[in-house]
Amino acid sequence: MSVVSYGCPRTGDEVETAIQADRLTLQRMQSMQLTIWVWCPHCMAGHQINASDAKVQEDAQLDPIAAR
Numbered sequence: 001m002s003v004v005s006y007g008c009p010r011t012g013d014e015v016e017t018a019i020q021a022d023r024l025t026l027q028r029m030q031s032m033q034l035t036i037w038v039w040c041p042h043c044m045a046g047h048q049i050n051a052s053d054a055k056v057q058e059d060a061q062l063d064p065i066a067a068r
């Protein structure tokens with residue numbers, strides 16, 4: 001599982017959501033054409049985005065316990 005992020009439609013900046021999903025879950029959300037409501041820290045406002053505009057960060061999988 002990793003954090004779902006998206007590009008802000010107003011500023012184009014990347015925003016991390018509170019949603020955790022893996023690539024397969026995100027693909028299912030995209031096939032259902034889900035709309036996600038997210039709070040944007042850049043605009044200080046909420047955005048409605050399509051799941052097809054969101055992405056997951058698979059490489060951010062650092063486990064501090066396993067790394068010891």
Ligand SMILES: [Zn+2]
Pocket residue numbers: 008009010011040041042043044047
């Ligand atoms: Zn925004």
